[in-house]
Amino acid sequence: MSKKTLAELSSDVLVGRHVLVRVDFNVPLQDDGTVGDDARIRRTLPTLRRLRDAGARAVLLSHLGRPGGEPDPTCSLEPVADRLSELMEGGVRFAGETAGEEAEAAAGDLDDGELLLLENTRFHPGETTNDPELAAAWASLGDLYVGDAFGTAHRAHASTAGLPRAIRDAGGDAVAGLLMEKELRFLDEALADPERPFVAVLGGAKISGKIDVVHALLPRVDRLLLGGAMANTFFLALGLEVGESLVEEDRVEMAREAMEEGGEKLLLPVDCVVAEELDTGATTRTVPRDEVKEGERIGDVGPRTREIFAAELARARSVVWNGPMGVFELTPFAGGTLAVARSAAEAADAGALVVVGGGDSGSAVEEAGVTDRLTHVSTGGGASLELLAGNPLPGVEALSESAEVEEET
Numbered sequence: 001m002s003k004k005t006l007a008e009l010s011s012d013v014l015v016g017r018h019v020l021v022r023v024d025f026n027v028p029l030q031d032d033g034t035v036g037d038d039a040r041i042r043r044t045l046p047t048l049r050r051l052r053d054a055g056a057r058a059v060l061l062s063h064l065g066r067p068g069g070e071p072d073p074t075c076s077l078e079p080v081a082d083r084l085s086e087l088m089e090g091g092v093r094f095a096g097e098t099a100g101e102e103a104e105a106a107a108g109d110l111d112d113g114e115l116l117l118l119e120n121t122r123f124h125p126g127e128t129t130n131d132p133e134l135a136a137a138w139a140s141l142g143d144l145y146v147g148d149a150f151g152t153a154h155r156a157h158a159s160t161a162g163l164p165r166a167i168r169d170a171g172g173d174a175v176a177g178l179l180m181e182k183e184l185r186f187l188d189e190a191l192a193d194p195e196r197p198f199v200a201v202l203g204g205a206k207i208s209g210k211i212d213v214v215h216a217l218l219p220r221v222d223r224l225l226l227g228g229a230m231a232n233t234f235f236l237a238l239g240l241e242v243g244e245s246l247v248e249e250d251r252v253e254m255a256r257e258a259m260e261e262g263g264e265k266l267l268l269p270v271d272c273v274v275a276e277e278l279d280t281g282a283t284t285r286t287v288p289r290d291e292v293k294e295g296e297r298i299g300d301v302g303p304r305t306r307e308i309f310a311a312e313l314a315r316a317r318s319v320v321w322n323g324p325m326g327v328f329e330l331t332p333f334a335g336g337t338l339a340v341a342r343s344a345a346e347a348a349d350a351g352a353l354v355v356v357g358g359g360d361s362g363s364a365v366e367e368a369g370v371t372d373r374l375t376h377v378s379t380g381g382g383a384s385l386e387l388l389a390g391n392p393l394p395g396v397e398a399l400s401e402s403a404e405v406e407e408e409t
């Protein structure tokens, strides 16, 4: 790990210390105002328990939703503080503002081992503009920073980038939390020098958001399996009829280039599940990819494609998967995605490193019931794509270098 981590810090360093912790508590709130799926909160618990056990005084920062730079009660983190308090069995305080006198006073009141959650960072307009004054206000609350919000690490915001820089400018350390460390270990380091064959599976709605990933992965992988609506644009580039399928006409050229670059490495679906409408009650047909009719829509990859992809995954020693193979939210078009999820899990059972990134892909592996069999399912959709595309993450760049790296340079 090139970045300094929380795991490297001993309890002596942490006890009694005010530590600023950027977490990802961007969870769904239900109509009654309580937290829905609390998976994101749970994923941060190892970091928070470590800080508590060491006797640190943790000040937690997170955004929730898009309040647009001003207080919006529907995006308050107060229900999150309640849920966190249940999960931590007490010792959690909440401040009704993100920066200012109330936040300062609340941070000052903390005892060793207590946690304070500040109100939504995006209630302040300076968060998304990475305002140095806001970063300085937060930096004045502590002298150590823990970045654990992998899901927001691709944003250069005040709490993810400005604050860790301000802490370091003041002579403090900014370290990766336990969740952040795990994400980087699997998405970055493991895939930098993967055991081969290395197989990538890409799908999802849009080629435009993922073409950088295609280009970044092609030279590194042994196979790139492509499905989902993304594949439709490649079909267009091959001159195939795609009916009313979701396509990006303006990306056909990109698809053509990727096919040239990829050659035999790039595998497209050979058959598809089609219907006139993509809905739950759809009457479907399974056809070779050159028999899609006008007016039809491609909703999933077909059974022959699933077999081919399964065979590739069975041989793989490293797998990265982002994006569903079809409209998996609808039962008639879920088969391809679930089949890939099962094949990926079998590969992991057989000892391959299998990493899944992407919000919808995460839901799909959850639905297939295979999450626990995989090496790692990332918590960050956008951030994991940026890493796979080879782009640096501002929230990671801002952290201190680990001691070993510093000694070398």
Ligand code: ADP
Pocket (backbone or CB within 6 Å): 203, 204, 205, 206, 227, 228, 229, 230, 246, 298, 299, 300, 322, 323, 324, 325, 326, 327, 328, 329, 357, 358, 359, 360, 361, 362, 381
């Ligand atoms: P992730 O969140 O895992 O990165 P994306 O957001 O890129 O994945 O894509 C997921 C979406 O792609 C899903 O909502 C799915 O319904 C849609 N999708 C996949 N295949 C198709 C298709 N053939 N036609 C239309 N939409 C599709």
Ligand code: MG
Pocket (backbone or CB within 6 Å): 358, 359, 360, 381
């Ligand atoms: Mg998505």
